[in-house]
Amino acid sequence: MSGILLLLAYWIIVRWAYPSRLGLLDSAHDIIEDELRALGPMKRKERAVLTLFLMTVFGWVLRGQINEWWPALSLTDTHIAMLGAIALFTIPVKKGAKPCVLQWDDTAKLPWGILILFGGGLALASALAQGGFIDAIQYFISGQNQWSSVLILIALVTLVLFLTELMSNVALVTVFLPVIAGIALGLDQSILAMVIPITLASSCAFMLPMATPPNAIVFASGHVSVAQMVRSGFWLNLLSLIVILLTNYFLLPLIF
Template sequence: MRIQVKYILPILIPLLVLILPASAFPFETLTVMQQRAIALFLLAALCWVLEPIPIYATSVVVIVLELLFLSDKGLIWFRSNAGTAEFGDLLQYNAVMATFASPIIMLFLGGFFLAMAATKYRLDINLARVLLKPFGNRPQMVMAGLMMITAVFSMFMSNTATTAMMLAILTPILAVFKPNDPGKIAFALSIPVAANIGGIGTPIGTPPNAIALKYLTGDNLITFGEWMAFGVPFVIVMLLLAWVLLCFLFPSDENQISLCIKGRFLKTPKAITVYVTFAATVLLWLMGSSHGMNSYTVALIPVAVFSMTGIINKEDLKKVSWDVLWLVSGGFALGLALDKTGLAALLVNSIPFENYAPEIVLLGAAALCLLMANFMSHTATANLLMPMMAALGMSMVSLSPLGGETTLILLVTFAASLGMSLPISTPPNALAHATGHVNSNQMAKVGVILGVVGVALSFVMVWILRMVEFL
């Protein structure tokens, strides 16, 4: 029965929305285009939650349906009355298609090329080997080192790939512990926790960050370096809190453990090219626009260098996480539909948010995002909420003293990455749960505490950014 429901609801409910008369909706005026956008939004939400098809496929479907039924180059029968007050304005087809090649998609693509090259030439393993040496042999300190390295890698690599690599490094350590040693649980949880937290540190660390950048434009524009200026300190504090929590909840019975990671830095011309390009790209990102380039332009440098030198070949291109890029682009397309049809503003204006204290609105938005992110993809959560949060931030005057749209988007973005209470919350959680060393209750206990504390800390972070006049 459940299988049938997950296929029927995403079709039935949007169709019902399409055939209802405009008077059935609680809005004074609703155009045909806005009604279609509502149906598209519900289709995307139900497919992303119930997953009758892969979530990246939902994004592709969203883009195609927008082109067919909402664009100026769609089916002629669905745009015959375009331009009238009752119908609304059509979307530009090239704007919809451009979501596949958004500058933010290029930023992510550059990050993927860096990550693939680093893995292919063992830069990641060798950095882990070097960075772990200063942490000694005490279990707590070794775990701190593993968490730090995982977080740093997650800022520039896929959280999933980072977790898989670090869990492989962790396997010989877990074999040292006795069967009932709680320290085994702490180590198994430390990797996904650090991966989820670490992704917050850079715009390319996790898709919700990239989605947020889409709406932080104009006066609200935040550069790569500026994001790291507040993202990295947030990650450091959260990592410290997570480490203390894991040590407290699951203290190890071992006094010493030994960790041996074998490897050496390659010195071939291609390996050196990877090292130099990686360092140069990150440095250019950190310099902001002082060199005249934005982060999107810089992101294409490793793409060109690695393609030209054969460091990334056509076989490697097949390993690019195209599903993530499609998922993010589908979110951009959905946001475009909600914005250009005026639906996002209509939904926001239909609720008297101005009657509520701005602090309550901010807390409610962050809490809603955190709750959703625990039960569905972080990217899908951001895709659904961000367009409406952007509209709310622009329309709610009482939010202006607190940073307006930028504050709201940052809080929601951070909350999306902090949803890590269940094995299904994130791929890193699923990988850790699959090791068999941690159960759902233990993961939920840590995830809930860190999620709530993280949202509270994000409010503190925003307050500090307001104090230094960053927002």
């Protein structure tokens, strides 16, 4: 299902929304090869960055085991990421005036606007959850006993498709799935038939830079504006709604 959705999304973006106007460059391969050769062997700083990156990844993967061995640490993913970042500023890799991989002056090159934008999105999502907005929506939908199961599912998938632009996938699923499971039981419907579409919809974040880190990275390039993302993402959300509903009613019964 994800493959079909991504393939359709790719076709819409490159062929319809923003078609490429670049011609074929015959010497592109040679240029890339020359640039790769110009890089030369890995330098000490580059090896240090690779080592710290791998240590950070292993820390995320093995965090549960590390906390079992040393419960006093109580490590979280945030702690591990911060330790990796601090190490870039503190562990010396060479002699001289600037021995570490990064200096404080390097922070001026960070895309602070994107970081603040992404953090603002997380703050807005937290405000929606703590302010009772999400609960109000849940109570409203769960109280519509006169609606058919199909209409309720369409409403829920549409709601999640647009809320995932403001909330993280995990937070959205954590909040919605218990309520949706209760709605499914009340309608005498399969829980999987209601839960799986919502889970899929929570991953369809196409419209806003703060919706997901990859969106923020693309926006940080400066080649894509928020207006462009919203215009394309809106139609991709509608496409996602159609594909998710078709998958739910035609493919899932064959699997479950």
